[in-house]
Amino acid sequence: MAHIISVTNQKGGVGKTTTAINVASSLAAMHKRVLLVDLDPQGNATSGSGISDSLKTCLHLFEESASLDEVIQKTVHGYDVIPGNYSLTQCDVKLMNHPRKAYFLKNSLLPVHRNYDYILLDCPPSLNNLTLNAQACAHQLIVPVQCEFFALEGLTKLLGTIDQVRKQLNPSLQVLGLIRTMFDGRSKLTQHVSKELETHFSDRVFKTLIPRNVKLAEAPSHGKPSMYHDKRSQGALAYLALAAEIDRKINMDSYEHLLE
Ligand SMILES: Nc1ncnc2c1ncn2[C@@H]1O[C@H](COP(=O)(O)OP(=O)(O)OP(=O)(O)O)[C@@H](O)[C@H]1O
Numbered sequence: 001m002a003h004i005i006s007v008t009n010q011k012g013g014v015g016k017t018t019t020a021i022n023v024a025s026s027l028a029a030m031h032k033r034v035l036l037v038d039l040d041p042q043g044n045a046t047s048g049s050g051i052s053d054s055l056k057t058c059l060h061l062f063e064e065s066a067s068l069d070e071v072i073q074k075t076v077h078g079y080d081v082i083p084g085n086y087s088l089t090q091c092d093v094k095l096m097n098h099p100r101k102a103y104f105l106k107n108s109l110l111p112v113h114r115n116y117d118y119i120l121l122d123c124p125p126s127l128n129n130l131t132l133n134a135q136a137c138a139h140q141l142i143v144p145v146q147c148e149f150f151a152l153e154g155l156t157k158l159l160g161t162i163d164q165v166r167k168q169l170n171p172s173l174q175v176l177g178l179i180r181t182m183f184d185g186r187s188k189l190t191q192h193v194s195k196e197l198e199t200h201f202s203d204r205v206f207k208t209l210i211p212r213n214v215k216l217a218e219a220p221s222h223g224k225p226s227m228y229h230d231k232r233s234q235g236a237l238a239y240l241a242l243a244a245e246i247d248r249k250i251n252m253d254s255y256e257h258l259l260e
């Protein structure tokens with residue numbers, strides 16, 4: 001059964017999509033079966049995975065005008081994608097009138113749970129119906145955080161939202177971990193914020209640091225995850241390490257759950 005992980009942070013530009021694409025390709029390189037769902041009208045996870053023209057997107061899934069088979073696209077990078085594009089802006093409005101609007105994605109993906117080890121959801125930088133569908137569907141959240149001054153303030157808001165989601169939509173939703181992205185160890189502020197995160201969230205902060213790395217920023221313009229753009233780059237190696245840490249943590253959590 002698939003572990004469904006939502007990559008989320010309502011703050012924009014913190015590395016959600018970069019994380020979603022590179023964790024998807026790294027897990028696939030570890031022989032895991034991976035589906036990446038692009039829930040962002042910006043469609044960056046779609047284009048960054050090398051899919052240029054997608055006739056069928058998440059919108060068709062939400063409209064029930066296409067089957068899962070028609071919507072899921074294979075990439076040349078070892079994982080599958082349900083594309084997103086600008087048409088997804090209509091989803092938010094369409095979902096508003098749906099009686100079980102928050103559970104739409106969860107129900108749509110049920111038939112493919114057994115086909116994947118991981119389903120990654122790339123969320124938009126806002127709290128709309130698409131994000132709520134992701135949080136209602138996910139088992140776990142991973143939260144990319146840029147170690148800068150406003151990061152902690154944004155996190156407090158995000159944790160408040162997660163509490164509400166647990167109460168109203170998905171009681172078993174867990175925060176798998178926070179990921180420090182675009183990390184620049186030379187900056188005193190970065191070091192300070194990073195320490196604060198470790199103090200407040202201890203083992204919920206991933207040990208792997210994602211460095212600021214130009215190869216990570218370049219790769220999407222070639223429609224490739226970083227490991228296929230420059231496999232020796234610091235960015236590609238960091239995401240491989242992160243994917244291994246995510247896989248370990250998920251298996252550890254499942255094991256501890258069994259012992260409870
Ligand atoms: N570790 C990194 N090193 C250098 N550049 C990065 C890194 N991570 C992300 N970027 C760049 O920073 C920008 C924002 O990253 P990304 O699109 O992944 O963030 P996001 O949280 O998905 O943004 P949005 O909220 O708009 O969806 C992009 O141009 C991306 O290429």
Ligand SMILES: [Mg+2]
Nearest residue numbers: 016017040044
């Ligand atoms: Mg994004």
